[in-house]
Structure formats: C-alpha cells, structure tokens
Amino acid sequence: TQSSTLADTTSSAWxxxxxxxxxxxxxxxxxxxxxxxxxxxxxxxxxxxxFARALLNRKPTxxxxxxxxxxxxxxxxxxxxxxxDYSDVTVPQIPFHQYMYEKFKxxxxxxxxxxxxxxxxxxxxxxxxxxxxxxxxxxxxxxxQKDDIVAIFLPNIPEYIICCLGIMEAGLVVTTMNPIYxxxxxxxxxxxxxxxxxxxxNQNNLVNTVNAAIxxxxxxxxxxxxxxxxxxxxxxxxxxxxxxxxxxxxxxxFYCDGTDRLAFLPYSSGTTGLPKGVELTHLNLVSNLSQVAxxxxxxxxxxNGNFQEIVPGVLPMYHIYGFMVIL
Numbered sequence: 001t002q003s004s005t006l007a008d009t010t011s012s013a014w015x016x017x018x019x020x021x022x023x024x025x026x027x028x029x030x031x032x033x034x035x036x037x038x039x040x041x042x043x044x045x046x047x048x049x050x051f052a053r054a055l056l057n058r059k060p061t062x063x064x065x066x067x068x069x070x071x072x073x074x075x076x077x078x079x080x081x082x083x084x085d086y087s088d089v090t091v092p093q094i095p096f097h098q099y100m101y102e103k104f105k106x107x108x109x110x111x112x113x114x115x116x117x118x119x120x121x122x123x124x125x126x127x128x129x130x131x132x133x134x135x136x137x138x139x140x141x142x143x144x145q146k147d148d149i150v151a152i153f154l155p156n157i158p159e160y161i162i163c164c165l166g167i168m169e170a171g172l173v174v175t176t177m178n179p180i181y182x183x184x185x186x187x188x189x190x191x192x193x194x195x196x197x198x199x200x201x202n203q204n205n206l207v208n209t210v211n212a213a214i215x216x217x218x219x220x221x222x223x224x225x226x227x228x229x230x231x232x233x234x235x236x237x238x239x240x241x242x243x244x245x246x247x248x249x250x251x252x253x254f255y256c257d258g259t260d261r262l263a264f265l266p267y268s269s270g271t272t273g274l275p276k277g278v279e280l281t282h283l284n285l286v287s288n289l290s291q292v293a294x295x296x297x298x299x300x301x302x303x304n305g306n307f308q309e310i311v312p313g314v315l316p317m318y319h320i321y322g323f324m325v326i327l
Contacts, residue, residue: 086297089290095282096263097169099289100327101128110303113158116312118228120158127162130245134166134249137244142197142222146171149265151195153177153186153210158312159226161327162245163199168282170264173276175265175317183212190217191266191279199224199241207235259283266320278320288324 029166061135081273090161092099104124106113114121122130138144150167154160167174177186180203186209198214200206202225212220225238234240259282267275292298315322 018226025125031298068089073253076161086294089294091287091290093257093283094286095261096285097165097170099132099286100165104128107303110308113161115158115228122158122162123146127165130162131165131169131226131305133248134241134245135169136249137247138166138172139170141239141244144170144172144196147171147173147262148196149173149175150195151175151186151190151193151198152316153179153198153200153206154226155179155201155327156317156322157201157226157228159241159245160317163241164264164323166245171261172197173262173265175267176323177314178318179206181209183209183216186210186213187216187273189267190214194265195221197222197224199226202223202227202232202235204235207238211237234294244318259286263306264320264323266318266323269319280320285324289327292324 016075020316087221094102104127108123108125108128110124111121112127123320138150144150150163150172152160152163152167154163164174175189175195177189181189189195190213198221200208200210200223205264207225210223214223222246223238224241225232225235226241230242261282263282264280266280267277269275300311302310303309311326313322313326315325317323317326
C-alpha cells in the first residue's frame, strides 16, 4: 500500500511542471502560465520515474515531504483508512465554466493558450469572450436544447478549451473522441452518446472520417470545422467555428442551473471491453480542479509582470487525464 501511494504521489504531482513537446505534436501551451521567460525543462522520457526525477531535481525537499505525508496518513477515526495530511479544500458550488472564468480574471491580459506548431494563441480574456460567444451561437444556429451532447473530434489545439467551455456554458454536454479513431469508432460513439453535433479540424482526413461516420450512423449532424489558417478553404457542408466564436449573438444569456448537471462525457479506451461513457457533472470537474489547486500541492509560480511559466499540453485532451491536467 505504501509503495503504491508513493507512486501515485509522484505521478499526480508531475503535471505541474514543464516538459518538452515533440515537434510533430500539435499540442498547445497552457498559459496559467505561458510567456517569457520560457522555462521548459527537457525530459528524456514520459514515464512516472522520468517525471519523478525531474521533480526531485526541482524541489527535492518539498516533494520528499509530500511523499512522506502521503505515507503516514492513517485515520485515527476510521480503522484502515488512509487519509491525506493536506487540509480539506472548499469546493465552490458553481458550474465548471464559471469556476474557470473566475480563475482567468487576474491573468486576463496574459497569453492563455498557444499552438506550438502554428503560433496561434489566445489571451485568457479572449478565451472567455470566445467561449461565451460560442455558448450563445451554438444554441441559436444549431437549435440545440439543454443537455444535448456535442462531440469534439480534435487533436490538442488552442480552440479545444474554447469549445469545451462554450459547450458547457450553453447547458450542453461535451463528449470527446480520439482524433485517430476510424469512421467506425466515431460512428459507435456518436450513436452511443446520441450526439447532436460534432466539432472537428478542417483537414481532409478528419472531415472525411466524420462524414463517413455520420453515414454509418445514419444520422444527420451539423459538422463544425476549425480552420488553422484564416485563408484556408472550408470543406463543403461544414460550419466555420470562427463564425460561432467571433460574433456576439444577441440572445439572452443562459446560465447552467446547477452543479449536478451533466457536463462531460468522456469514454474509456476500451481496454477491457467496448468503450463506455462516464458521466461527470460540473461539480465533479470543479472538485477535482479544486483539489489539484491546493496551495501545498500546486508548485507553479503565478504569472507576474513579464514572467509566465509554460505548461506544454502533451497529454491528449480527449482523455479525462489529459483534459484535467492541461486545465
């Protein structure tokens, strides 16, 4: 039990630190902490031990203390219950998008997200405004209803978080897909989740996969495409995401009416059977982010003046681990 606890401690802590994004990955930098001076730390591997070594090089005393704390937390009140020595967190009773927007406020002028391939980037304020625009326009133009599912079939790009926040703020639910899925795999998830729309990249292979999947599913779905360059031609039959995020649609704001509403529907990888959707509420997501933002656990230095740390988004955001880590 002690060995597994120590392993869990190191693997849970590493993602607050910098790694190198391979050049072939279309990953993005998260700017809670993202501009000069750039302090990415090279690493030779992506396993737990590699991350643990990098962390120990950075803050050995603190990390060793964390590991020891985790190992000695047997509860005095409940026999055989392992408890954390960290103080309890207060979980805000607010929707996920509202929690994120409030965290954005002190850093509104700083770069939040930057594509390591194209250089495309948004400030925290731009992320908030574009997400809010999407929350309004997606309901009006696509005629979606509260609790409808919207699928995201994208690699890690800056617009990923804008899409997630906008969909959730609209009272809709996000379901994410592996961008290398086949048409058959996409079709199965579209049917199982009963998705009412899908967002993908304006690239031939992804658009063709989506169209084939829709035909297999025998559904009629609007396809929203993300153009990486403004002058790129939009694939026939697709809706340009920029039309939805750049215009402030004149309809009354909709606020999610409760933290117990479904927000996110990620799917398991299917290792031990067919992929299964996991229902996560707004409160589930906010609780997890509140835990990892604990002051004794978070080792990031807040942005100040010209200083920002960089957190490269290496992990795939379609998976719950990568989604929560990058946020």
